[in-house]
Amino acid sequence: MDATPAAAHFDATQARGHQEAWAKQLAIEAEATNSIGQTLVVIPPGTLTMGDGPGLVDVTRTKPFLLGQTEVTQGQWREVMETDSCEGKLYAIIHDDAAMTYVTRHDAVAFCGKLTARACGRRTGQSPGVSTVHERRVGIRVSCRHEEQLLVRE
Numbered sequence: 546m547d548a549t550p551a552a553a554h555f556d557a558t559q560a561r562g563h564q565e566a567w568a569k570q571l572a573i574e575a576e577a578t579n580s581i582g583q584t585l586v587v588i589p590p591g592t593l594t595m596g597d598g599p600g601l602v603d604v605t606r607t608k609p610f611l612l613g614q615t616e617v618t619q620g621q622w623r624e625v626m627e628t629d630s631c632e633g634k635l636y637a638i639i640h641d642d643a644a645m646t647y648v649t650r651h652d653a654v655a656f657c658g659k660l661t662a663r664a665c666g667r668r669t670g671q672s673p674g675v676s677t678v679h680e681r682r683v684g685i686r687v688s689c690r691h692e693e694q695l696l697v698r699e
Contacts, residue, residue, distance in 0.1 A: 550607075551591030563589040567609045576614070580663065581621045585611040616644035617656065625659050626652075 546562040548570035555563070561575075567589040568575040575587050592605045619631055620641030631637040634647050648656075 548589070550605075551589050553591070553593045563591070571609065577611075579660070581624050581660070583617070583621060584614040586614050588612050617648075619643050619645050621645070622648075622656065625656055625663070 546566045548566040551560070551563045564575045564587045568587045571587070573587070577585050579585060587609055588606070588611070589609050590606045592603055594601055595604050596602050618641060619629070619639070622645040623629060623641075630647055630652070631639055631643075631645065637646055
């Protein structure tokens, strides 16, 4: 299978084919484990339908990205953020392997930024950026992809 954008609807075998084709094109594994034990999978570009009833809308992703196969656990969160955001929260299950809850969008962005900074050897707070002319043209932060995340510029 060639690395072409996917168009819904396809079965699990076809989905895996799209992932493997894009992983090959990007010179990465279709599934990889990062430094905190997350399994990341390649999500190819393509079009899908989101919403329900009259609110259906077609969404097109133009670039591939990596996505965690499962939720971020409290242990993974603590390792990166050095905080226990679930402690003392109503209905929270407190365990290293339990999913992280009570996370705002701001918290999630901060987590991704710190995780990326760790992977790229940067201090927290520095922008991931794209460092070379070739990387600017290609749009992929290649120096970090082996460790944490594929950063795609849109």
